[in-house]
Amino acid sequence: MAGFQQRFASKLSGGGVGPGNEPWPVFFARMAEQAQHPLLKRFYAAGTPTGDTPLAEVPLVAIDFETTGLDASKCDIVSVGIVPMTLNRIYNRQGRHWLVRPRTALSADSVVFHGITHSDIDNAPDLSEQLDDILEHLQGKVVIAHCCSIERNFLDMAVKARLGEGVVFPMLDTMALEAGIQRQPTLIERMFGARRKSIRLADSRERYGLPFYHPHHALSDALACGELFQAQIAHHYSGATAIGNLWQ
Amino acid sequence: MQAENIEILEFLRQHHPFKDLDNAILERIASQTDVAYFKAGTQILNFGEAITDWYIVRSGAVEVYRRSGELYDRLTTGDYFGQFGLLRNKRIRFPAKALEDTLVYLIPEPLFSELFEEYETFADQVEVEDRTRLRQAMARQADSNQLLSAPVETLMLREPLTVPVTLSVRDVAIQMSEESVSCALVVTESDDQPLAANRLVGIVTDKDIRNRLVAEGLPYDSSVEDIMSTRIASVEHNQFVFEAMLMMLRFNVHHLPVMRHGVPVGVATLPDVIRYESQNSLFVVRRIFGAQSLDELKALQPDVRNCFSRMVAEDANSHMIGTAMAVIGRSFKQKLLEMAEEEFGPPPVPYCFLALGSMAREEQLIVTDQDNALILDNRYDPKLHEDYFIKLSNFVCDGLDACGYTYCRGGIMATNPKWRKTLQQWGDSFLDWINNPVQEVLLNSFIFFDLQGVWGETQWAEQLSALVAEKASRSPKFLACMARGALGRTPPLGFFKGFVMETDGEHSRSINMKRRGTAPLADLIRVHALAVASKSHNSFDRLDDVIEADILPPGSGADLRDALELIAMVRIRHQALDLEAGRDPDNSIEPDNLSDFERRTLKDAFQILSNAQKYLKFRYQFGRAF
Numbered sequence: 080m081a082g083f084q085q086r087f088a089s090k091l092s093g094g095g096v097g098p099g100n101e102p103w104p105v106f107f108a109r110m111a112e113q114a115q116h117p118l119l120k121r122f123y124a125a126g127t128p129t130g131d132t133p134l135a136e137v138p139l140v141a142i143d144f145e146t147t148g149l150d151a152s153k154c155d156i157v158s159v160g161i162v163p164m165t166l167n168r169i170y171n172r173q174g175r176h177w178l179v180r181p182r183t184a185l186s187a188d189s190v191v192f193h194g195i196t197h198s199d200i201d202n203a204p205d206l207s208e209q210l211d212d213i214l215e216h217l218q219g220k221v222v223i224a225h226c227c228s229i230e231r232n233f234l235d236m237a238v239k240a241r242l243g244e245g246v247v248f249p250m251l252d253t254m255a256l257e258a259g260i261q262r263q264p265t266l267i268e269r270m271f272g273a274r275r276k277s278i279r280l281a282d283s284r285e286r287y288g289l290p291f292y293h294p295h296h297a298l299s300d301a302l303a304c305g306e307l308f309q310a311q312i313a314h315h316y317s318g319a320t321a322i323g324n325l326w327q
Numbered sequence: 328m329q330a331e332n333i334e335i336l337e338f339l340r341q342h343h344p345f346k347d348l349d350n351a352i353l354e355r356i357a358s359q360t361d362v363a364y365f366k367a368g369t370q371i372l373n374f375g376e377a378i379t380d381w382y383i384v385r386s387g388a389v390e391v392y393r394r395s396g397e398l399y400d401r402l403t404t405g406d407y408f409g410q411f412g413l414l415r416n417k418r419i420r421f422p423a424k425a426l427e428d429t430l431v432y433l434i435p436e437p438l439f440s441e442l443f444e445e446y447e448t449f450a451d452q453v454e455v456e457d458r459t460r461l462r463q464a465m466a467r468q469a470d471s472n473q474l475l476s477a478p479v480e481t482l483m484l485r486e487p488l489t490v491p492v493t494l495s496v497r498d499v500a501i502q503m504s505e506e507s508v509s510c511a512l513v514v515t516e517s518d519d520q521p522l523a524a525n526r527l528v529g530i531v532t533d534k535d536i537r538n539r540l541v542a543e544g545l546p547y548d549s550s551v552e553d554i555m556s557t558r559i560a561s562v563e564h565n566q567f568v569f570e571a572m573l574m575m576l577r578f579n580v581h582h583l584p585v586m587r588h589g590v591p592v593g594v595a596t597l598p599d600v601i602r603y604e605s606q607n608s609l610f611v612v613r614r615i616f617g618a619q620s621l622d623e624l625k626a627l628q629p630d631v632r633n634c635f636s637r638m639v640a641e642d643a644n645s646h647m648i649g650t651a652m653a654v655i656g657r658s659f660k661q662k663l664l665e666m667a668e669e670e671f672g673p674p675p676v677p678y679c680f681l682a683l684g685s686m687a688r689e690e691q692l693i694v695t696d697q698d699n700a701l702i703l704d705n706r707y708d709p710k711l712h713e714d715y716f717i718k719l720s721n722f723v724c725d726g727l728d729a730c731g732y733t734y735c736r737g738g739i740m741a742t743n744p745k746w747r748k749t750l751q752q753w754g755d756s757f758l759d760w761i762n763n764p765v766q767e768v769l770l771n772s773f774i775f776f777d778l779q780g781v782w783g784e785t786q787w788a789e790q791l792s793a794l795v796a797e798k799a800s801r802s803p804k805f806l807a808c809m810a811r812g813a814l815g816r817t818p819p820l821g822f823f824k825g826f827v828m829e830t831d832g833e834h835s836r837s838i839n840m841k842r843r844g845t846a847p848l849a850d851l852i853r854v855h856a857l858a859v860a861s862k863s864h865n866s867f868d869r870l871d872d873v874i875e876a877d878i879l880p881p882g883s884g885a886d887l888r889d890a891l892e893l894i895a896m897v898r899i900r901h902q903a904l905d906l907e908a909g910r911d912p913d914n915s916i917e918p919d920n921l922s923d924f925e926r927r928t929l930k931d932a933f934q935i936l937s938n939a940q941k942y943l944k945f946r947y948q949f950g951r952a953f
Contacts, residue, residue, distance in 0.1 A: 168433070169362040171332055288428035289364070290386040290404075292334045299334045302362065306430060309364035314428075 103127050103249045116242045118214055125218035127249055130323020134312060137322050139164045140220040141305030143297045144230050145193040147181045151232035155181030156206060157195050160297030161216050162305050166318050169305045175216060176298040178203040193295040207241040221326060225280045225304045227252035249326040253307045257283045260315050283307055331357035335432060338385060342405040343923055344452035361433040365425035372423040378412040380433035387429030391421045398832055401823040410453055413439055479571045479585055480564040482599045487591050491516040492528055496540055496554060497547040499531060509533045510582040512591050513555050527591050529555030532582055561586050569647045572600045573654050576612050608634050608651040615658040621726055624662060628731045631655055632906055635693045639903040645895035646867055649690040656686050657781045663726040664782045667719045675712045676704035680782040683739060687779035689865045693902050694912050697724060697732040698739045698774055700746040702787045707749050716747055739774060750787050754794060761798045764808035776853060777864050792862050800860040809857065810947035813850035814940050818843050818933035822918045822926050841914040844894035848936055851943050866891060887939055890932035897925050
């Protein structure tokens with residue numbers, strides 16, 4: 080897994096591009112034309128920064144989902160937390176949290192994780208009713224998540240299931256960044272006892288002197304991820320770093 | 328819908344000044360808080376820039392500077408900054424820099440202002456200016472122990488019975504019976520004003536009538552003047568109840584006239600006082616005077632410690648505890664001197680045994696060494712009399728050491744021939760110190776400017792005090808020298824994590840609260856007191872005299888009082904904790920053992936002391952005219 084992350088991160092640092100090697104702004108422009116559903120049209124029409132935009136100038140938003148399980152093809156979203164931010168400030172006061180009723184069963188295992196129970200979601204609306212609101216908070220911004228493939232795949236699948244077409248956008252992944260920053264020991268080094276460094280959210284945060292936050296609440300996790308991103312950039316990159324070097 | 332972040336909410340709930348706010352407002356604050364991360368070494372706030380948020384340190388550490396670049400404070404989790412600028416002109420007054428990687432929570436200005444306006448407990452706790460917060464904290468504490476710090480006038484139940492000095496004892500007794508009181512105040516007679524307004528010349532009690540009239544077989548129509556006591560101990564109406572009690576102990580009387588503007592307005596009796604006061608110190612003093620041997624005296628040490636602990640538990644203030652401990656210490660000395668005179672016979676020439684330093688200032692605590700000296704009659708002849716006073720001094724000082732008042736390491740004891748002088752020699756010494764001040768000499772002589780006679784010709788001590796008061800205030804060179812000496816020990820800047828933080832940013836593990844707190848405060852107050860010719864010895868009393876003389880910047884006298892009380896009480900409470908835990912009490916405190924309240928208020932108190940030292944330096948520069 081870590082090896083994959085490392086390869087993935089190094090491949091991306093060469094300059095992240097959208098699906099089919101198409102630059103993200105070009106992809107957005109095309110999708111604004113091709114998408115059928117008005118929500119998605121609006122989302123893509125808001126555009127995305129070009130790859131050479133310095134991080135300091137990019138409006139950002141940290142997100143986190145709690146889900147019924149790990150497999151996006153079988154599981155669904157239970158809650159969404161988002162916190163808008165820039166490199167200077169995390170606008171927690173504009174943070175939002177939605178509970179949504181998943182279309183797949185809530186497993187006992189996941190309840191243990193996020194503490195969201197059947198009775199909590201029985202009264203919650205379906206994601207389709209919240210999608211307008213959620214997409215509006217994401218549009219025009221670059222989205223940050225820790226292990227962004229989860230958020231990317233779940234949202235894409237969930238939207239596809241409801242609107243008949245999915246949604247994809249560039250993302251910054253604090254886990255991939257950390258994997259690139261913390262060079263993992265080679266196989267030889269591991270044979271001599273070197274330990275892999277954990278790039279889980281809580282462990283990564285600790286490296287930057289960030290406080291412990293209880294995991295598995297979408298809003299706290301989004302904030303935790305946003306804080307980690309600020310710390311990673313402050314230590315290893317700068318506001319002048321082009322976003323195209325980091326996003327995927 | 329705004330969502331409050333549970334992590335932020337939980338954090339606020341656990342930290343001052345939020346923790347006392349109710350849940351609804353805390354949730355609102357949590358939903359209004361933004362967040363920012365600063366890498367170690369990053370400037371967070373620059374002087375003069377606009378400030379729009381209040382900064383709470385969530386993790387890491389931040390250094391706050393004065394405009395001059397001087398370190399103002401070092402902050403860590405739960406501390407906050409930016410309020411000075413927010414409350415003034417919304418410009419940054421104290422720049423701040425991340426010392427470690429730091430996460431801050433940002434509370435927007437409108438919300439901060441609202442909290443500050445609407446919530447009194449919040450505003451009280453936020454450090455706005457060093458002194459305001461301490462003042463409010465001390466005021467709240469004083470409120471909570473009203474009973475023990477009640478003024479003596481709260482005891483008085485009735486008008487005193489006043490009788491003219493010409494009345495017969497029989498007529499006085501009739502009036503006392505009619506009024507059913509156990510004492511009468513005797514005043515001079517004059518036709519043109521009411522009796523009670525006349526000068527108090529004596530006091531007569533049931534016991535005086537029994538002992539001095541009936542037992543002596545005097546006629547009932549003797550004048551009351553013949554049996555009244557003329558050495559009258561009295562208290563002012565606004566003195567504390569505990570002071571009345573201590574006065575009764577000291578003079579061994581059960582009735583104290585209460586005076587207002589020189590006119591008796593009531594009588595406080597021992598039962599009145601006991602109803603208000605804990606009997607602890609009374610009990611100990613009685614046992615001291617009842618002791619039959621040195622061994623019995625030594626055995627009283629646990630009682631002294633218990634008395635100290637109980638006064639702390641009962642929320643007595645530092646003045647009450649300091650005075651009670653001084654009275655107990657003085658009682659030990661008096662009892663030992665009484666025993667010495669029994670053993671070696673009456674003194675060949677009159678003398679006065681002096682208490683010096685904290686005992687004389689009535690600021691004694693549980694850990695204390697003995698500082699004492701002797702004033703001898705001017706007819707003293709070493710060849711004839713020295714032997715006696717050597718024996719007497721050895722007896723007393725050894726006895727004190729055995730009773731827990733360890734020998735003075737600096738040798739300031741009556742056993743030291745250097746500190747056994749005639750009244751004339753003492754007068755000359757004081758004049759020499761004052762007229763020809765030498766820094767090194769004076770540094771070791773501070774203690775002599777706090778003196779009290781405890782036995783024998785105690786009026787000699789008062790004469791020396793009067794001499795010092797008169798001469799010192801007129802010698803700028805002496806005051807400048809004393810002031811310089813008083814600046815030798817400085818307070819730390821505050822606390823940072825588990826450390827004491829010095830003004831140069833250095834850290835240490837513990838702080839000696841006497842050396843870095845109460846002692847420099849007492850030194851500083853002494854200089855001002857000498858400058859205004861005060862004859863008081865207690866630092867609080869001296870401060871009153873200094874404030875009266877109006878030589879301090881406005882408000883700073885009251886600030887000093889708060890600072891002294893706070894530092895003394897922290898020292899006292901930690902000694903009580905040591906006793907409770909079975910440790911030997913000392914003056915040293917580790918920041919980890921300080922409560923939140925103590926850390927915050929101590930920092931303010933240190934700042935007040937530091938400012939007061941700067942003022943002292945400025946005011947008593949030699950050659951400066953004032």
